[in-house]
Amino acid sequence: MTQQRYKINVNGRxxxxxxxxxxxxELLKLxxxxxxxxxxxxxxxxxxESEPVELTETVDLKLYPVATFTIKPYxxxxxELDDEEYPFAEVxxxxxxIMVLGGYKDTEYYLKQIIGHQEITYKNDKEHIIALHDKIKFVTCKIANTTVS
Known part of the structure; x- marks a missing residue:
């Protein structure tokens, strides 16, 4: 017997x-x-009409065919992008x-996320969906010119 799964929509996803x-x-972690x-x-x-949901508040998903949430950063x-701070309104x-916030063109630059001493590159995945939080850090890297022989 398969377990029932409850459908949730967050910001259109x-x-x-x-x-x-x-x-x-739990919703934020999900x-x-x-x-x-x-x-x-x-x-x-x-x-x-919407209602706020507190962090410890429980939502009964059985009440909704698809529970629809909007999550916004305060x-x-x-x-942080290249040591400059940019406000954002999307989750x-x-x-x-992200690069557009700093005026960078994706044809000339790619993005890396910095987590401590680890770097996550998005060079080959420019359309990856990144969940943002306050003070998340990124740097841009110039795409090297390739010469054709």
Missing amino acids: DFEHDEPNITGN IGLHHSLDYEILLAHDAK PEAVL FMTPVE
Whole structure:
């Protein structure tokens, strides 16, 4: 017997959850956000009305065919790109969208995320979806010119 999975939509992206209930903290972790104090979580009741969801508050997913959430960083959320801070209003962005904040063209540069001493390159995955949190760090790298012989 297969276990029922509950459908969740966050900012237009689809996810599934195994349990019939989910807290605000669990929702953030499900979508890859582990810095839970940086976000406002809203549960949509219809096209015009939403309600806030606290981090420890439980949402009963059985009540919704697809539970639809909007998650926004609080206004003071910034990302660091090449030692400059840029405010952002999205929870998910691609490397190309992040580079646009700093005025970089993806035809000339690629993006790396810096986590401590580790670097994650998006050179070959410019459309990768990155879950953003306050103070996340990135650097741009110039794409080397290739000569044709």
